[in-house]
Amino acid sequence: MTQMVRAAVQTGPRKIEMREFPRPQIGPDDGLLRVEANGICGSDVEIFRGHIGAPDRGPFIPGHEPMGIIEEVGERAAERWGVQVGDRVALEVIVPCRACDDCLTGRYQACRFRKYGHGVTGIEVAPTLWGGFAEYMYISPNSVVHKIDKTLPAEIAAMYNPLGAGVRWAVGLGEVGLGDSLLVLGAGQRGLAAVIAAKAAGAENIIVTGLASDAHKLEIARELGADHTVVVDGDEGRDIVEAVQEITDGRGVDVALDLTPMAGGPITDALKSVRHGGRVVLAGLKGSREIPLVTDIIINRAITIKGAFGVDVDANRKAIALLESGRFPLEKLHTHTFGLDEVGLAIDTLAGETEDKSAIHVSVHPNFS
Secondary structure, rough: OOOEEEEEEEEEEOEEEEEEEEEOOOOOOEEHHHEEEEEOHHHHHHHHHHHOOOOOOOOOOOOEEEEEEEEEOOHHHHHHOOOOOOOOEEEEEEOOOOOOOOHHHHHHOOOOOOOOEOOEEEEOOOOOOOOOOOOOEEEOOOOEEEEEOOOOOOOOOOOHHHHHHHHHHHHHHOOOOOEEEEEOOOOHHHHHHHHHHHHHHHOOOEEEEEEEHHHHHHHHHHHOOOOOEEEEOOOOOOOHHHHHHHOOOOOOEEEEEOOOOOOOHHHHHHHEEEEEEEEEOOOOOOEEEEEEEEHHHHOOOOEEEOOOOOHHHHHHHHHHHHHOOOOOOOOOOOEEEEEEHHHHHHHHOOOOOOOOEEEEEEEEOOOOO
C-alpha cells in the first residue's frame, strides 16, 4: 500500500487546503526530505494574499525555506551532495539545470532553463511534493543542498534563509565591511539578519528603521548590534533622511538596504540617505505597483543600485556557519511555531493580521501539535 503524505496546498489567494499525495519513489539520483521546519518570509505573505506571483497559477505547495532530515537518498545523489540518510539539510528555492552557461559560470540564479523550484512548482508536476509545507518533500537531482548541524534547535536551523538574505544583501551586494555604515529600512527578520551580517563583517555604524508597532523588533535590533534605531511614524516618528544626516554628521551612510514591502517611499529615502558614491540595495518587493524614481538623485550623487534576488550558495554557507557559531542570540528572533494545519494562520501571524503583533520569525513544523 502506498504511503500518503499530508501537505498544505494553496489553491488561490488566501486559500489553503490540506491534501494527501503519494510518497515519491526515490531512485539513484534523487532523495526524500522529512521536513522538520519551514520558515515563512514576507514574499510568502504577498503570494498568499495574491499580490505577487502569476494570477492564473494553479494549486501548489508553498514553503521555499525547507529544512529537515534526509529520509531516503539515492547512491549517486548521496555522493553528489555529500550526504547520507539521517543528515540534516536545507534546500534552496531554485532548482537550476546545472548545464547552461549561467549555471556553469556560477550564475545559477539566472538559469533560463530551470523548470522547478521548491515552494513554487505546481502540484501537477510529478512527483508533486515540491514545497516545504508538507510532511515529506522531494529532492530532485538538481536541487541545491546544504548540510546543517543536527544539534541546533529546529527553529534556529530554519533561519538559514533569512540570515542568508542578510549576508548576501548587506555584505555580498552592499559590500558592507570593516568600518562601514549601513541603513536598514525595515525591521523584519531579514532586516535583523542584515544587522547580524553587517556586525559580523565589521560594520561600525548600523541604523535600523521601523514603525512604532515595531518597537519590540527595534529593541532586538539594538541587542544584535544596531547602533541606532529610528521610528518613522506616529508621535515619535522622524524623517529618515534627517535622522541619518544627524547620526552621520551630514555625510550619509555607505550603504542603504530597503526591505520594506509594497511601499515606494523608502526607496527615495534610501537614495537620499547614502553618501556621494554610496550603494543602495533594493530587496523589498513592491508587487506590480509603479514606484516613482527621481533618477537625477542617482546621477548627481553617483549612486550604485543593486537588485537583491534571493540567496545564493555562498551566502547560505556563510549564514549556516553563523548559525552554527552561536555568536548571536538568534533565539530572540524566533517568536512563533505552527503545525501543518495552521499554515494560513502562520502566514497571517507573520503579516501582523492577528491579535498577536509580536511576530518576527515564524516557522511551520509538520510534526508540531
